[in-house]
Amino acid sequence: MATDQAPPPVESPARLLIPQILPALLVGVGASLLFLGVSALAEKFQHVLWNNLPDALGIGNYSSLWTITMLTATGIAVGLVVWKVPGHAGPDPSSEGLGGAPLAPAVLPGLLLGATFVLAGGVSLGPENPIIATNIALAYWLGRKAEPAMPGASWVALASAATIGALFGTPVAAALVLSEALAGRPGRGSLWDRLFAPLVAAGTGALTTQLLSRPSFDIGLPPLDDPGFDDVLAAVVIACAAAVFGLVACYLFPYVHAVFRRLRHPLVMLPVGGLVLGLLGAFGGQLTLFKGLAETKELAASVGSWSSGELIKLAVVKLLALLVAASCGFPGGRIFPAVFIGAAFGLCAQALVPEVPPAVAVSSAVLGVLLATTRQGWISLFTGAVLAASPSMLAVLVLASLPAWLIVTGRPELQLDHEGHSLH
Incomplete structure (x- = not known):
């Protein structure tokens, strides 16, 4: 029983x-x-x-x-x-x-x-x-x-x-x-x-x-306490443009990686990659070297003293440097260089349209570049919000992230599979 x-x-x-x-x-x-x-x-x-x-x-x-x-x-x-x-x-x-x-x-x-x-x-x-x-x-x-x-x-x-x-x-x-x-x-x-x-x-x-x-992501941008519709529109446009800019590296990544892989030996690939990085650094200047966080603070500390041409040059050189460094075998991460790229791109947009507040331009551009290069939605939003140093910017960045995400989702990532093909 x-x-x-x-x-x-x-x-x-x-x-x-x-x-x-x-x-x-x-x-x-x-x-x-x-x-x-x-x-x-x-x-x-x-x-x-x-x-x-x-x-x-x-x-x-x-x-x-x-x-x-x-x-x-x-x-x-x-x-x-x-x-x-x-x-x-x-x-x-x-x-x-x-x-x-x-x-x-x-x-x-x-x-x-x-x-x-x-x-x-x-x-x-x-x-x-x-x-x-x-x-x-x-x-x-x-x-x-x-x-x-x-x-x-x-x-x-x-x-x-x-x-x-x-x-x-x-x-x-x-x-x-x-x-x-x-x-x-x-x-x-x-x-x-x-x-x-x-x-x-x-x-x-x-x-x-x-x-x-005592680390800090505060780069000294003037806070924006009361964003309006114009700020939302600017953030959307800049984030989408920055996402497209970041995707350039993602599309080029497998091809640049394949070029370095043809060199086969690490004692050839890495010195050649270092030489290319040295040439880029000599052209772009001191700010385009290293991981980029301290350089981002230095860049933001002199808002208004850089022309749009100088700023887009910094962004392009740093993007190419990140692409080469990631392709030739140097061990390292991509988040901090992407922050510098976004900051330079955003300040370029702000130099072209001075009515856009620096906090909007920089935070939305960093958001767009990070979405393109990392596909980490939350970390992209978090970083952009921290750089803006304004709680009211969070809602603006959330809205800006949506069209930017539509641009990057399903596109090649800045990461390859073990066969050297792009991840999507």
Whole structure:
């Protein structure tokens, strides 16, 4: 005779989430410290390469000769790392986005060394991709040893969130990126249950960064407190134009990548790429070098002193530099250079139509370029809103993002598959 059995007790969400707090705190602090350590090392190395060394040799710090020499030398240095260091600095950067599957631990020293050379040497790439990849690998391999019962995907999510929080100095960016990534994925619990531990990691990473280095995306634009219809129209037009401008690099990417792949050997591809970057840097000037965040602040600090021709030159040179750097094998991210490209493009639009407020021009152009080059809708909106430094601009940017997204969706991305074909 069958007997009724009581169903097993269901654990409350809180009892499931509380044990995740300590791992998230540890990953958050560790991810931030790695990011800050690599950044500090790269900055010191940059000062030696671009200030101390040319001063000792009696050469202008950012002269054309020194720029070409340094970028070519950086290509040689990274080429040696990719060729000789175990792990070859990871997979082809052209096929890697933010995050991804954990890399083998043996790959990480070469990846970090290559990324440090890139940041210090003036290459137009940011730290985000290598740092996120490294933190994911460390969290995954160390976490699985310390807590085998915790799923590997959880460690990956914690590391991604923590690093994005550390990079932007706020957990909001991580929440937006993760909510976009988790949308439509099957999983237990509500979205906030699944975001709980990653947000702990992101908040800890952001707070650690804030306490130790006080990063800021404030580029000093005059805030716009009461946007009107004309501002909305300007934002829509500029965001769409900037999205088209960013798509140029996406369409060219597989072809430029194929040209460098024909050179085959990293000690040929990367020095040649460095030479091309040096020539572009000599033509575009100091502001078109490095990852671009400090240069964006410098550009915005002198609103009105640049002609539209000078500004579009900066935007075009930086776009080409990003395209070459991403194509020839330099490890690095594309968000920070894209911010500079958008800022230069927006200030060019503002120089052509002075009635457009700088906050509208810059934030909407950054939004458009980021949508084209990253396809990260939330992070594009977040970055544009932070640069605008005005809460009322958020509604304007949301409206501007919709037609810009129609332009970029389904188009080639600034990322390739492992066969060298564009992702759409």
